[in-house]
Amino acid sequence: MDKRKEELIFQGLMIASALIVIGSLVFVLAVVVLKGLPALNLAMLTQTPKGGYYLGGEGGILNAITGSLCLAGGATVLALLLSLPIALFLQVYSGKSRFSEFARLSLDVLWGVPSIVYGAFGFTIMVFLRVRASLLGGVMALTLLELPIMSRALEEVISMVPLELKESAYALGATRLETAMRVVVRQCLPGILTAILLAFGRGIGDAASVLFTAGYTDSLPSSLFRPVASLPLAVFFQLATPFPEVQQRAYASALVLTIIVLLISLGCRLIGGRFTAHVIR
Numbered sequence: 001m002d003k004r005k006e007e008l009i010f011q012g013l014m015i016a017s018a019l020i021v022i023g024s025l026v027f028v029l030a031v032v033v034l035k036g037l038p039a040l041n042l043a044m045l046t047q048t049p050k051g052g053y054y055l056g057g058e059g060g061i062l063n064a065i066t067g068s069l070c071l072a073g074g075a076t077v078l079a080l081l082l083s084l085p086i087a088l089f090l091q092v093y094s095g096k097s098r099f100s101e102f103a104r105l106s107l108d109v110l111w112g113v114p115s116i117v118y119g120a121f122g123f124t125i126m127v128f129l130r131v132r133a134s135l136l137g138g139v140m141a142l143t144l145l146e147l148p149i150m151s152r153a154l155e156e157v158i159s160m161v162p163l164e165l166k167e168s169a170y171a172l173g174a175t176r177l178e179t180a181m182r183v184v185v186r187q188c189l190p191g192i193l194t195a196i197l198l199a200f201g202r203g204i205g206d207a208a209s210v211l212f213t214a215g216y217t218d219s220l221p222s223s224l225f226r227p228v229a230s231l232p233l234a235v236f237f238q239l240a241t242p243f244p245e246v247q248q249r250a251y252a253s254a255l256v257l258t259i260i261v262l263l264i265s266l267g268c269r270l271i272g273g274r275f276t277a278h279v280i281r
Contacts, residue, residue, distance in 0.1 A: 045065070047059050048219065059218075204231070
């Protein structure tokens with residue numbers, strides 16, 4: 001087989017793989033839209049579940065929408081506060097030492113841990129501390145889930161900063177800390193936003209880690225120490241009912257979750273586009 005035929009074969013495989021991925025995405029979105037859009041209305045977005053909601057009664061999923069935003073938003077902020085120093089340390093201070101390689105391996109292992117393990121770990125800690133399921137418990141579990149994802153993503157972004165840029169800052173008398181905060185972070189802002197989006201999307205769509213740590217309630221979030229609802233669990237509980245009308249609402253809830261992630265993605269891209277002007281290519 002000559003190189004021309006070999007190239008055509010692999011090119012065809014790549015195109016087929018891309019079509020499978022795109023086709024799967026389109027199929028999933030089509031199912032969610034076609035089944036969920038008829039049940040989606042203003043009342044569903046602006047009301048909390050009322051009596052008999054899971055039996056086909058009136059109400060909405062406002063509690064799950066606000067709960068998911070609180071859970072994923074709080075976890076993403078905490079994960080960013082922890083991940084950015086970790087990534088800067090591994091790239092700016094530690095370099096390629098044995099400790100940094102071990103830290104990277106640990107983060108990769110944590111990335112692959114199933115989310116239910118984080119939920120079980122968080123639940124065990126909460127039982128030991130005699131803390132009930134709450135918004136705080138869910139945020140902490142999601143923070144553990146997002147931490148390795150954001151740390152590795154931020155480190156990859158920081159590693160792409162030109163070495164000459166950092167050396168120029170050192171030559172001008174900047175310390176490592178000044179170089180990291182004023183040069184490296186500024187250069188990586190678009191990538192940092194992408195990492196935040198990646199972690200937020202992982203957090204807002206996860207159900208296993210908040211099932212036992214955040215609990216579920218039909219009320220709006222009112223305290224860090226009270227249970228809170230989430231969209232993934234709302235989808236799960238509504239699909240588990242034998243009533244077709246409620247099951248259709250589950251698809252509507254999934255559609256709302258998809259729209260939220262899409263809007264955040266578009267917003268981050270627009271914001272990242274403005275910061276791209278500061279990036280040296």
